[in-house]
Amino acid sequence: MRLRLKPRDTRFFELFAVAGTNIVSAVTVLREFVSAPAQAREELARRMHEAEHAGDEATHAIVEQLDRSFITPFDREDIYRLAVRLDDVIDFMDAAVDLAALYNVDALPEGVGAQVDLLDRMAKLTAEAMPRLATLRELTEYWITINELENEADTVYRRLLSYLFGGELDPLTVMKLKEIIDQLESAADAFEHVADVVHSIAVKES
Amino acid sequence: MRLRLKPRDTRFFELFAVAGTNIVSAVTVLREFVSAPAQAREELARRMHEAEHAGDEATHAIVEQLDRSFITPFDREDIYRLAVRLDDVIDFMDAAVDLAALYNVDALPEGVGAQVDLLDRMAKLTAEAMPRLATLRELTEYWITINELENEADTVYRRLLSYLFGGELDPLTVMKLKEIIDQLESAADAFEHVADVVHSIAVKES
Amino acid sequence: MRLRLKPRDTRFFELFAVAGTNIVSAVTVLREFVSAPAQAREELARRMHEAEHAGDEATHAIVEQLDRSFITPFDREDIYRLAVRLDDVIDFMDAAVDLAALYNVDALPEGVGAQVDLLDRMAKLTAEAMPRLATLRELTEYWITINELENEADTVYRRLLSYLFGGELDPLTVMKLKEIIDQLESAADAFEHVADVVHSIAVKES
Numbered sequence: 001m002r003l004r005l006k007p008r009d010t011r012f013f014e015l016f017a018v019a020g021t022n023i024v025s026a027v028t029v030l031r032e033f034v035s036a037p038a039q040a041r042e043e044l045a046r047r048m049h050e051a052e053h054a055g056d057e058a059t060h061a062i063v064e065q066l067d068r069s070f071i072t073p074f075d076r077e078d079i080y081r082l083a084v085r086l087d088d089v090i091d092f093m094d095a096a097v098d099l100a101a102l103y104n105v106d107a108l109p110e111g112v113g114a115q116v117d118l119l120d121r122m123a124k125l126t127a128e129a130m131p132r133l134a135t136l137r138e139l140t141e142y143w144i145t146i147n148e149l150e151n152e153a154d155t156v157y158r159r160l161l162s163y164l165f166g167g168e169l170d171p172l173t174v175m176k177l178k179e180i181i182d183q184l185e186s187a188a189d190a191f192e193h194v195a196d197v198v199h200s201i202a203v204k205e206s
Numbered sequence: 207m208r209l210r211l212k213p214r215d216t217r218f219f220e221l222f223a224v225a226g227t228n229i230v231s232a233v234t235v236l237r238e239f240v241s242a243p244a245q246a247r248e249e250l251a252r253r254m255h256e257a258e259h260a261g262d263e264a265t266h267a268i269v270e271q272l273d274r275s276f277i278t279p280f281d282r283e284d285i286y287r288l289a290v291r292l293d294d295v296i297d298f299m300d301a302a303v304d305l306a307a308l309y310n311v312d313a314l315p316e317g318v319g320a321q322v323d324l325l326d327r328m329a330k331l332t333a334e335a336m337p338r339l340a341t342l343r344e345l346t347e348y349w350i351t352i353n354e355l356e357n358e359a360d361t362v363y364r365r366l367l368s369y370l371f372g373g374e375l376d377p378l379t380v381m382k383l384k385e386i387i388d389q390l391e392s393a394a395d396a397f398e399h400v401a402d403v404v405h406s407i408a409v410k411e412s
Numbered sequence: 413m414r415l416r417l418k419p420r421d422t423r424f425f426e427l428f429a430v431a432g433t434n435i436v437s438a439v440t441v442l443r444e445f446v447s448a449p450a451q452a453r454e455e456l457a458r459r460m461h462e463a464e465h466a467g468d469e470a471t472h473a474i475v476e477q478l479d480r481s482f483i484t485p486f487d488r489e490d491i492y493r494l495a496v497r498l499d500d501v502i503d504f505m506d507a508a509v510d511l512a513a514l515y516n517v518d519a520l521p522e523g524v525g526a527q528v529d530l531l532d533r534m535a536k537l538t539a540e541a542m543p544r545l546a547t548l549r550e551l552t553e554y555w556i557t558i559n560e561l562e563n564e565a566d567t568v569y570r571r572l573l574s575y576l577f578g579g580e581l582d583p584l585t586v587m588k589l590k591e592i593i594d595q596l597e598s599a600a601d602a603f604e605h606v607a608d609v610v611h612s613i614a615v616k617e618s
Contacts, residue, residue: 170583172586367514367515368515373584377582377584
């Protein structure tokens with residue numbers, strides 16, 4: 001059993017909770033973005049960059065807290081990995097929005113809405129799981145459900161690829177859309193990587 | 207010199223041998239797939255998924271064995287890395303088959319056969335090398351030959367890229383084929399990464 | 413404070429200085445390449461491969477020195493990471509040149525010149541910073557400037573993407589050029605990763 005100094009411990013959990021909440025905000029912006037009219041996009045891309053920046057700051061705060069702490073609630077490396085993986089999620093969503101704005105994509109295919117729905121559910125589950133890191137209890141369902149949702153995201157992604165390459169669209173549009181859809185698929189993968197880290201922490205510490 | 211408890215040691219070598227044999231089976235399916243008529247592909251893709259699943263199980267078995275073992279034949283990290291790298295090989299082959307099925311690609315360019323021939327030779331060399339981990343002897347030729355074959359695979363890959371972008375094919379076909387060929391090239395790289403891990407183990411332990 | 417055995421220490425700094433100088437040579441070749449007439453390209457690609465090979469050798473020399481040294485000027489892992497990151501820079505530049513030669517690309521878009529200008533400045537700053545690893549002083553400006561230049565490189569890269577997908581070019585040309593430009597963008601990112609490692613060493617050791 002390892003010593004726990006409560007004041008230090010809770011600080012990490014607060015910071016992870018902030019990172020989780022921030023991801024939920026980012027998905028909210030993403031959801032608006034994918035159905036927004038062209039003229040609203042710039043403002044939404046700006047808000048997504050803000051969320052991405054807040055994510056960077058949450059990660060830095062965790063890493064700084066790590067530098068300052070002699071005793072940590074779990075392995076330093078796991079704390080670091082969790083912070084980085086949470087940051088990845090927003091980076092991919094930010095990249096998707098960024099490319100859609102940059103490429104001046106008219107309308108996104110319908111399946112993108114399904115991708116975003118799944119990201120939304122994954123974000124909420126992840127944010128809800130973060131405070132439970134303090135006790136490492138009741139995390140099994142979180143972890144299993146994220147894996148199921150990631151499988152669903154794979155199916156949606158593959159259906160989108162079939163559509164993209166089905167011959168309806170011109171090649172340049174296919175290239176542009178594929179890059180955006182790839183980023184959203186990477187965001188779904190990134191949620192699974194977060195859950196993997198949480199799972200490995202729970203297994204080690206229990 | 208490190209202590210060796212024989213019963214535990216041999217278990218790791220058995221598991222690595224299983225992983226090696228499984229890769230040979232996967233290449234056999236891949237070889238059939240690339241020259242199969244369209245109607246046979248679904249069944250072959252299903253068999254490739256089975257090989258991929260068996261690969262996952264071999265990796266898990268190694269990681270679990272690692273968790274249970276106090277004494278390991280070589281560094282825990284190296285055992286872990288080797289298991290993961292072996293798994294990568296099949297993941298890339300599975301992805302290639304998956305994309306070819308998903309994109310409904312008519313015929314693969316001739317050069318793909320050359321890619322698969324090289325993967326076949328790399329798979330056999332790798333499977334033969336696994337039991338030699340027990341003594342860490344006679345691994346030099348394995349390691350050198352894999353590196354040579356990977357260089358040949360690079361040449362084949364580059365020739366395929368020249369063909370793809372040569373102007374004969376329509377852009378959507380180029381995109382589809384490039385993704386499949388990239389996965390096979392990654393499989394060849396992955397064999398080299400396996401050999402790199404084996405090499406670094408041999409250097410450390412000798 | 414950690415013990416420093418001067419003779420061993422200086423060897424690492426010399427090797428990092430070699431790696432830095434080598435990157436400057438590689439950028440010089442890259443700069444010639446992007447504005448060279450078609451018939452001069454083969455010779456320049458050959459010179460780039462030489463620089464890439466010299467980079468590999470510098471990395472190996474550092475790793476071997478690491479294997480031989482009991483006492484190192486900073487954490488072994490940081491030395492290793494720095495060597496690998498420096499090597500990455502040249503690998504990306506080499507890949508860009510390689511693809512441009514392979515794809516027989518006529519002329520590169522104007523923006524590529526701006527990418528290379530930024531890489532040139534990053535290379536010089538990096539090479540100048542390497543000898544300062546010995547004292548870990550006066551590295552702040554290096555690190556900040558690299559980050560600024562990487563942001564500029566991002567802007568140039570995004571402008572290039574807008575141009576590529578603007579509809580002027582045929583899809584195959586877009587695909588080819590995008591791969592080349594992506595490699596140069598990765599080289600700029602790689603310079604930033606080098607600076608990140610230097611920064612983290614400076615923070616740890618100060």
